[in-house]
Amino acid sequence: MRIVILSSSVYSETACAMAVRLCESVHVPVGAIALPAANRGTLLRKLGQWGAKDVIRYARTKLIPQRGEKQAQVRNPYLQPLLKHKGGIFRSLRKVAKCYDFPVVICKDQNSPDSTKQLKAWSPDLIIFTGGNILRKPLLDLPRLGVLNVHLGMLPEARGMSSPEWSLLNDVPVGVTIHYINEGIDTGPILQRCEFPDAARCASLSDLRNRLIAFGIEKAGEVVANLDRGAISATPQSHLDEDRQFFVMHEWLQARASERLTQSQSAAMAGR
Amino acid sequence: MNGSNDNAVPGKLFKAMTEATGLLRRPQRALPLIQRLVSDKLHSTFEQRHLCSYTTTKRPSGDALNSLLRWIIDAQRPDGGIAAYYSLLTGYSQSYPEVTGYIVPTLYDFARATGDDRAVSVAESATRWLLSLQIPTGAFPGGLHRGPATHESQPSVFNTGQILQGVVRAHVETNRPEILQAAVAAGDWLIKVQQPDGSWSGPAAYQNAAHTYYSMVARALAELSDDSGDRQYGFAAERNLDWVLSHFRPSGWIDGIDLQGHPNYLHFIAYVLQGVLECGILRQRNDAIEAVAKSSWVLLRKFETNKFLPGAFESDFKNGQHFTCLTGNAQMSCVWLRLFEVTGDLRYLNTALKMNEMLKQLIPTRGGRGIVGGVSGSHPIWGRYQPLRYISWGNKFFADALLLEERLTLAFAASGAFEALRCAS
Numbered sequence: 001m002r003i004v005i006l007s008s009s010v011y012s013e014t015a016c017a018m019a020v021r022l023c024e025s026v027h028v029p030v031g032a033i034a035l036p037a038a039n040r041g042t043l044l045r046k047l048g049q050w051g052a053k054d055v056i057r058y059a060r061t062k063l064i065p066q067r068g069e070k071q072a073q074v075r076n077p078y079l080q081p082l083l084k085h086k087g088g089i090f091r092s093l094r095k096v097a098k099c100y101d102f103p104v105v106i107c108k109d110q111n112s113p114d115s116t117k118q119l120k121a122w123s124p125d126l127i128i129f130t131g132g133n134i135l136r137k138p139l140l141d142l143p144r145l146g147v148l149n150v151h152l153g154m155l156p157e158a159r160g161m162s163s164p165e166w167s168l169l170n171d172v173p174v175g176v177t178i179h180y181i182n183e184g185i186d187t188g189p190i191l192q193r194c195e196f197p198d199a200a201r202c203a204s205l206s207d208l209r210n211r212l213i214a215f216g217i218e219k220a221g222e223v224v225a226n227l228d229r230g231a232i233s234a235t236p237q238s239h240l241d242e243d244r245q246f247f248v249m250h251e252w253l254q255a256r257a258s259e260r261l262t263q264s265q266s267a268a269m270a271g272r
Numbered sequence: 273m274n275g276s277n278d279n280a281v282p283g284k285l286f287k288a289m290t291e292a293t294g295l296l297r298r299p300q301r302a303l304p305l306i307q308r309l310v311s312d313k314l315h316s317t318f319e320q321r322h323l324c325s326y327t328t329t330k331r332p333s334g335d336a337l338n339s340l341l342r343w344i345i346d347a348q349r350p351d352g353g354i355a356a357y358y359s360l361l362t363g364y365s366q367s368y369p370e371v372t373g374y375i376v377p378t379l380y381d382f383a384r385a386t387g388d389d390r391a392v393s394v395a396e397s398a399t400r401w402l403l404s405l406q407i408p409t410g411a412f413p414g415g416l417h418r419g420p421a422t423h424e425s426q427p428s429v430f431n432t433g434q435i436l437q438g439v440v441r442a443h444v445e446t447n448r449p450e451i452l453q454a455a456v457a458a459g460d461w462l463i464k465v466q467q468p469d470g471s472w473s474g475p476a477a478y479q480n481a482a483h484t485y486y487s488m489v490a491r492a493l494a495e496l497s498d499d500s501g502d503r504q505y506g507f508a509a510e511r512n513l514d515w516v517l518s519h520f521r522p523s524g525w526i527d528g529i530d531l532q533g534h535p536n537y538l539h540f541i542a543y544v545l546q547g548v549l550e551c552g553i554l555r556q557r558n559d560a561i562e563a564v565a566k567s568s569w570v571l572l573r574k575f576e577t578n579k580f581l582p583g584a585f586e587s588d589f590k591n592g593q594h595f596t597c598l599t600g601n602a603q604m605s606c607v608w609l610r611l612f613e614v615t616g617d618l619r620y621l622n623t624a625l626k627m628n629e630m631l632k633q634l635i636p637t638r639g640g641r642g643i644v645g646g647v648s649g650s651h652p653i654w655g656r657y658q659p660l661r662y663i664s665w666g667n668k669f670f671a672d673a674l675l676l677e678e679r680l681t682l683a684f685a686a687s688g689a690f691e692a693l694r695c696a697s
Contacts, residue, residue, distance in 0.1 A: 166618075169618055245573075247619065247623065249327065250326075250327045250622050251327055251328050252329070253621070256685065
């Protein structure tokens, strides 16, 4: 199967881990397209949108990995088993590509003509989205099977942003959904819904997110293998007529979600 | 707030000239004006529009609420009425009966939440002033205060309804018979001039036309019905509710705001929604609550997606203008919070919390009396809705939003879940 990975940056840990997971299961991508990590245009645009304080934080997260190849730790510790490589750590998609021999192309916009032209040349069966722009129809129509996304929530119950937090507050099972992207927000056909069994073991909301990302990558690897064997098909989502989209959660509600997580921990401890 | 009936071109010209010469009469106002213009220019240039802009609390709500109420108390005129606005050009306006009326419930709510008795004494003197303005027919006059009430005073349906909200609340708080008598007289007049289809039009309506935002009058009648126990006011409220509901489009847009010479400001759209929602809750009308939920969701999505609600729209929420009407934003926050209370859907609470964060960031913390704690008509301050003014009804609605936020978040945090009101669909 011809697979292409779309990434928000060559330094995206999620993209690196996804690429390694695919390569280890003998599905080496035919290529990857990444957005530029930090250039002057991006920084100026983000300065206008975010303000100086957040831009400094953004630049720090993007620049430190470039200098910090020697660093042993990764930001998401649950990805470390995948990112470990010959005593070091895969910190860039380029390093993964070099190791497993596939090309990485940098494009300013994943929907741009350059990106589309490159994708056409690779003629992918499947594109795996790990971050970046909102994808437009011409790109979505390119791969034979579709563009696959790992959503950190159970669909259709938890569409949109802050899904793990909303799931906790709304008493919806925490989990991930592997689905095809369509023109709506998290409304594409579902390949697999996977409930996360270890939510009660998570120490915090960020710990839960990190574990869900690792869990999602593992499940996506299984789905790709099943797609390759023709053993899985997508099911259209129900409740498309209802607006089930959630938006970024305010910190006050995040604190309540965190309390729910603590309560579920206590309940799990009491049950043991 | 409804505009005055005096809409002729010479009247507008006179108003513009008065505003323009304000600085000549008091040149010391130039500095705060320039400060605010520069500050808004910088803010609109470097505005944070990313998804997390308003998800963190940068100013405590209690602090902002105290500052809002302090502004209202400072705006009380010697006659007992509250000024309509503080203009950066001309200073405080005269007392404004309509706004004074519907600020009264906010003052009582604030006093109850904080134990601050100053708000109660402001509410009591405001009520005394309002009762002195009542026309013998039972109606209240329109426009800014221009002297004692006489038979010649021009009655206004909308202002009577808005003042009725305050008078009913004053009766609930004080249980004084003369206040109930005044409320009943106003309610009787409103029923008398109501059209058979439930709307209000004719000489006592703004521009002689029927408007859907008069749902706020229906809300006042529903409150009077609850307080007085007289069902005729409730039936009159529902007649208007039915008429307003017939103007809701499937897209969520509401026809019939119909203000000639003005765009469809968010303030008036939110009035329709607030009136229908509160009336719907009081009368247990699920059809009204569902209609409001649909329209409010359209605006919620717009705010969540763009981190901005345009100050005015064309039909079907199209072509939003490039300024924001802060009063309308505060009203929408109230609508979302009440919808959360009614439906238990946390997404309404989430968006209202973010809206309140945005509004808190736009309240001046420095400056003189009339500026600190004031809610400007538009952001940036030169926007089309009430330019260069801090308006008292903006403070009222934002204070309402913060009071609601405090009540609902305390209830949610205490129970861990939220029990929807009995009228929930």
